[in-house]
Amino acid sequence: TRSHLMHASFQNKEAIERLAKLKLPADVQAAWLYLDAPALEQVFGREGMRYFFPLKTYRDHGIILAGGSDHMIGHDKDRAVNPFNPFLNMWMMITRRTTEGKVLFPEERITRRQAIRMYTRDAAYLQFSEKERGSIEPGKLADLVVLDRDILSCPEDDIRRIQPVATLVEGVVIAGALPSS
Template identity: 35%
Template structure:
């Protein structure tokens, strides 16, 4: 961030210097590392290393003050938090900021949110803090989290999507590319099936339905980015940004969602990849 700039001034500077190709999204911050690196800050020790709980990257009072300053200058804030202790720290900083400097519809978010407790999610809902869940973790590291890093109980409720839905918490899903490949359909598949690399269901009670998973990658994502009036749904007056799929994810077997072929991608109604079937009219 340019020192002392407001969010509006930063956005203007970015757009000016990039000839309109770059704009401001968020002020990004980090408060811990990764669970598989033993650097995520947990409230309880790691399953296989009972003498380790990870560390917070920022001292709490200074962190609270920095987040409050960014919030007061109009920035939307996104904070990395994998471990539940880091998530709690992020919630404290964000909730204090919005209480100190009230601002409607800030849409701050916590990135990853892997081990959030029920109480964490409830507090996030109370203060309008959104979540961006790293759902692909269930597949790529779920077995190791269960057996090595978190143990069975904590691993079962990694990325607690069902609880987020029940709380009506605004959330999206992400791949954390380049940590895992970008594929919205894969993330939808992971949220619906919660299968690990070794084929185990990890957290049956945290599965969500296909419609909700698709909304998290479309409608909810647009809302989180303040673009719900422009994107997220296919309707008159919005940008025609969408993909055409070879199968309907609502009717195909749930375990096949990740393998659905993308036929074409359109941006502003223009085909930027693939081919639209001849039988399909695009206007």
């Protein structure tokens, strides 16, 4: 992988400016906000949480962000200590709503398209594979998933419930099935 900042959870303003100056990408796991923010806020206080995954601030500084997870093998994708469901992660980036329903620093929310980019183009960039993967274009490998609903237009709360119906690797279905139209 390219050199990058892993987690990038608690960065202050000066650290964010250094990241931008160094053009250092980051790999973030926003689902931590969902489960951990209530407990962390008790320890650090509200202002201490200001730079807990400041995604919009990172983007405003031109920092490339890849969406990721600390995969917990054998655990439920939504209930692990760090949930690794990419759609729960994207929903968290878009809403910043914790398990308690509280929106933590709404000014740090990002758009649906920005969240998708973190799991596609920007993740491919982190792996030096942006010329082969990360977007659906002629000449690329056609590694993609077909979803059960349109992530760009479904109700916001449905994003976290999205399920893949088919997975393609190099254009070949390896899991599920393509829907007939």
